[in-house]
Amino acid sequence: MSMYPSHFAEPVIQKDSQAASRNELAHIPIKAATNDSSDSIFFGVLQNKLVKYITKKGNRSLANELLTETFEIIKRTQIERYNLSKSDREKIIIDAEKLLINAIENSRPLLQLSAIKRGGVKYQVPIPLTEKKSYFLAMKWLLDAAREKDRKVKLPEKLAWEILDAACGQGRVIKKKDDLHRQCESNRAYAHYRWS
Amino acid sequence: MRIPGALFAARGRAPQNEKEVPFQEILPLRLKNTVSGKADSGSDVACLQEMGVLFACLKDNEFVEKYCNKEINQFQKCYKFYMDRKFEAKKTVNQGVVQPGNNLNYKQLNKYMRRFPNPN
Numbered sequence: 001m002s003m004y005p006s007h008f009a010e011p012v013i014q015k016d017s018q019a020a021s022r023n024e025l026a027h028i029p030i031k032a033a034t035n036d037s038s039d040s041i042f043f044g045v046l047q048n049k050l051v052k053y054i055t056k057k058g059n060r061s062l063a064n065e066l067l068t069e070t071f072e073i074i075k076r077t078q079i080e081r082y083n084l085s086k087s088d089r090e091k092i093i094i095d096a097e098k099l100l101i102n103a104i105e106n107s108r109p110l111l112q113l114s115a116i117k118r119g120g121v122k123y124q125v126p127i128p129l130t131e132k133k134s135y136f137l138a139m140k141w142l143l144d145a146a147r148e149k150d151r152k153v154k155l156p157e158k159l160a161w162e163i164l165d166a167a168c169g170q171g172r173v174i175k176k177k178d179d180l181h182r183q184c185e186s187n188r189a190y191a192h193y194r195w196s
Numbered sequence: 197m198r199i200p201g202a203l204f205a206a207r208g209r210a211p212q213n214e215k216e217v218p219f220q221e222i223l224p225l226r227l228k229n230t231v232s233g234k235a236d237s238g239s240d241v242a243c244l245q246e247m248g249v250l251f252a253c254l255k256d257n258e259f260v261e262k263y264c265n266k267e268i269n270q271f272q273k274c275y276k277f278y279m280d281r282k283f284e285a286k287k288t289v290n291q292g293v294v295q296p297g298n299n300l301n302y303k304q305l306n307k308y309m310r311r312f313p314n315p316n
Contacts, residue, residue, distance in 0.1 A: 110250070110261075110268060128243060128275040178259050185251050185259075194241050 004031050013037045044097055046104055046135070053139050054155075069156035071096035074164060093167070103166035107138040107173040111184040116193050125193050126184035141173045142166060229313045233302040236289070242278040246271040 009025055011033040012018050036048060047067065054063040074096040082092045093099055112133075113124045129137070146159035165171025250267045257263040292303045300308070 110271070111247075126247070128247070128271065130275075130279065131272075181254060181259050185255060188248070188251050191244055191247055192241055 002031075011037075013039055015039050044101075046101055046139075047097060049135070050100070050139050050143075053143055066156050066159075069154075070159045070163070071100075073156055073160035074099055077160070077164065099167045100163055103142065103163045103173075104135065104138045106169055107141055107166045107177050108134040109137055109177050109180050110134070111181065112137075113180070113183055113187065114194075116190075118193055123190045123193055124183070124187045125190045126187055127194050138173075138177075141176055145172045145176075226314050229309050230306050231302050231309075236302045243271060243274040246274045 007029070008031045009028045011030050012021050012025070013033055037043070051060065051063045051067055054066055056063075075094060078092060078094045078096075078099070082089055082094060085092065093102070109129060111126045112129050114127050115122045116125045117123075142159070142162050145162045146155055149155070149158045162171060162173060166173045246267075250264065250271045253264040253267045254261075261268060289301050289303050292307060294300075294304045294307050
């Protein structure tokens with residue numbers, strides 16, 4: 001629930017796009033920008049979301065540190081790969097943020113299974129996902145995979161590996177997504193049961 | 197003399213005596229002044245055909261998504277269109293503007309019927 005009445009407009013945070021909507025928004029009350037949004041070049045929407053998902057017990061600064069460390073590890077490994085490879089150096093992406101976005105896009109599911117009771121039997125019914133939910137699931141799976149580790153391994157290390165794996169279309173997260181798609185495919189006969 | 201049973205059967209069963217079995221009005225014998233909005237919510241099944249096409253494509257390509265970009269886009273577009281339309285429909289229902297016509301939703305009907313209720 002928002003504390004603002006419904007006629008309040010969303011704030012435009014990116015400075016470049018403010019000019020375009022200036023005339024429209026001139027006489028409309030605007031919501032205050034949230035304190036975590038920023039116009040900095042280091043700000044990414046997905047990155048910001050991921051920090052929120054990493055956070056435990058409200059310790060956002062620790063989560064931020066963890067993600068920064070993850071990016072550092074990613075960048076180090078990618079630079080190492082870049083220097084080791086003799087041919088096709090252009091193909092190796094070093095930008096950690098771009099790799100994170102690639103990883104999330106690669107692990108986004110298309111469908112979901114939800115249990116629906118019909119005649120005393122629970123059927124697993126494939127239902128389409130909204131964009132928002134699919135992004136959430138992708139990030140959740142990445143984090144779940146990263147949290148399943150030995151006690152001696154740190155979270156940034158494991159998360160970096162998961163992101164690198166998912167970015168090139170391999171690894172546990174991608175497998176999980178494929179498994180979900182396979183299950184949806186095998187339950188496709190129940191697709192018309194969806195009603196709630 | 198015995199009367200054959202067939203003669204009784206032809207006359208049928210005698211009606212009950214109304215004094216012995218008085219009529220009970222279990223539910224009120226008039227319509228309510230409201231309708232429920234259940235039928236307007238509709239079924240949530242959408243994009244079944246697109247889903248079928250997508251599944252066929254995925255199965256053919258062993259669940260590699262990059263070969264099914266067209267199908268995936270179509271499926272997602274369909275679902276988004278469906279959700280947008282649902283959202284708009286809900287918005288118009290909640291506005292509850294009553295206009296003349298026979299195609300009214302439940303909120304409009306309820307507004308009408310509140311103005312012209314059944315006499316008690």
